[in-house]
Every structure is written in structure tokens, then in C-alpha cells.
Amino acid sequence: MTPHAFNHILNGIDKNPIRVLALDTETIKYVPLDLSETHLELQTIDVSSSLHFGEYITSYSKTHQANIAFGGYLEVRNLYKRSTYFNSENKQTERNIHLGVDLWCPAGTPVLAALNGTVHSFNNNLNHGDYGPTIILKHSMCNIEFYTLYGHLSLDSISNLKIGETVIKGQHIGQLGTSEVNGDYPPHLHFQIIKDMQAFTGDYPGVCNVLDLEYYTTNCPNPNLLLKI
Secondary structure, three states: OOHHHHHHHHHHOOOOOOOOEOOOOOOOOEEEOOOOOOOOHHHHOOOOOHHHHHHHHHHHHHHOOOOEEEEOOOOEOOHHHHOOOOOOOOHHHOOOEEOOEEEEOOOOOEEEOOOOEEEEEEEEEOOOOOOEEEEEEEEEEOOEEEEEEEEOEOHHHHOOOOOOOEEOOOOEEEEEOOOOOOOOOOOEEEEEEEOOOOOOOOOOOOEEOHHHHHHHHHHOOOOHHHHOO
């Protein structure tokens, strides 16, 4: 199946936006958040500190009267320089291109399954700057299989899961974790679509280098095809 055909199927799964976070208010306002290396305002923020970084995101959301800041698909970011997990002496092999969409809001926010499926795998990914607790769901629609990844969750989110367990669209599958457990980030959900898991379990690259970008752009299409934010 061509990338265009797969993207067309994803876009047509639901005409309405698919929610992956449940807020206490019926009114949800999103604001786009630019975390790219070229964003001048961000260059004044100490993104190596989850505290200072979080203060910036909270202030940004309040200024725009939004309760969820979002963005980041294929964004080239400097914030991964703080972790040796992403770094490389070779600029071309440095992993700094983001493959999912981030949705920034408070810790404890319930996370919802995007679609009907089953639990493919889960894990606590402990590298500095990694996902922390992560859930991956498997979906089968229109005779194709694909996966959705939910990263930066709380430890409780993966404490009672079972591989193969059935989930339904909109089901509460976890909640956002704090910086102490989520890879040392301000609380947010990393949401990613994956066509081929490549034998990964409980983990899949959420950031790539420029040399691998063509493959990952095909294997990890824009999550906004489902979210429609």
C-alpha cells in the first residue's frame, strides 16, 4: 500500500477529531506550540530543566487561553541535545527530528485510546529524555494493521496491563506522568502512528536523524490525520 493510500485511510476513519486526552471541561482549546530549533523565543529558555521548560509551556498556554498546547510532527528540535541518548558526534546521525505529535497539559490528565484495538506492548523506557512509561496499541481497519503509541505516561498506567487485552475507542488507558517518571519533561502525551513496528515492543523511535527521515516519514504518518486539530 502506498503512503498516500494509507494516509487517505487514516484520514477517513472518522470525520470528527479523535480525542486522546480527557479534560475536566467540555471546552477544549488547542494552541500550536513551536519547539523547533529556529524558534527564537525558545532559545532563551533552559529546556534542559523540566521545571523552567514547564513554566514556559504553562505561561504560553495561559497567554493563549488554551488548555492544550500541541505540535511537533517532523519538527527539528534542539531540546534533545541535553541527552546522550539522542546525540552523536556526526551531525547527520544526531536524532533531533520529532516523529509524533506532543500534547502538553497537566500531569494526571487521562489518556484515551484513539481507536478500537488491542494492547500490543508496554514498557517503562528509562533513558534520560526517553518516553518513560509507554503503551502501544494495535489496530486493524480496512484490512490493514497499524499501531498507535502513547508515551510519557504515569507508572500506574502500565501497572495492570496485559498484552492482547482489548481496548475500545475513547477508553481510559492511562494518565500523563510527572517529570520524575516521564523522561524528565513537562507533562505531555507523545502520540505517534506506526505502520511497521520492526519487532520493537514497548518502544519505538519517536525521534530520528536526517539520514533516516524518508523511511520514518513513510512509516510514521502525521498523527493529525486522526487528531484533526
